[in-house]
Amino acid sequence: MSDIIRLEPNPSNKCFGCGGDNPGGMKLTFEQDNVNRKIVGRFTLGERYQGGGGFAHGGIIAMLLDEAMGKVCRFRDVLAVTAELTVEYLKPVSVEKEIMVESHEAEQKGRNLFLVGEIRNTAGEILAKGRGRFVVIGQK
Numbered sequence: 001m002s003d004i005i006r007l008e009p010n011p012s013n014k015c016f017g018c019g020g021d022n023p024g025g026m027k028l029t030f031e032q033d034n035v036n037r038k039i040v041g042r043f044t045l046g047e048r049y050q051g052g053g054g055f056a057h058g059g060i061i062a063m064l065l066d067e068a069m070g071k072v073c074r075f076r077d078v079l080a081v082t083a084e085l086t087v088e089y090l091k092p093v094s095v096e097k098e099i100m101v102e103s104h105e106a107e108q109k110g111r112n113l114f115l116v117g118e119i120r121n122t123a124g125e126i127l128a129k130g131r132g133r134f135v136v137i138g139q140k
Helices: 058-076
Strands: 004-007 030-033 038-043 078-089 099-109 112-121 125-138
Touching: 030 058, 038 058, 038 125, 058 078, 058 099, 058 112, 058 125, 078 112
Parallel strands: none
Antiparallel strands: 004 030, 030 038, 038 099, 078 125, 099 112, 112 125
16 A cells, blocks of 8 residues: 555545535545555635635635544544534634645544544644544445
């Protein structure tokens, strides 16, 4: 297995975040870092996803964190759904500048995977943090 795998939008997936078969979706691409067991995405959102004042809508920020954390389940080769998601909005996220979303597993308890994610700007400042509890519903 390669150290880094590029996760392109699946052409048959209708997911708003990462699916390739959703005309209104974001079609996000991530990288799966198998050495460090983390998921990384780099994006410039664009004005379509803004709330007010040229900043990303809070729901889009939550979706980016949820999407990145959900991809962490690939390391365990399981299907899991979001059961809880907490977002800490620290600084405004520009829709015109590149951001990085990164996520990894914090711990596992039974069927529960506890995952964390961060959104940073190119200077490395943390703009938002997320914590999620994902429940395993099956094997891939």
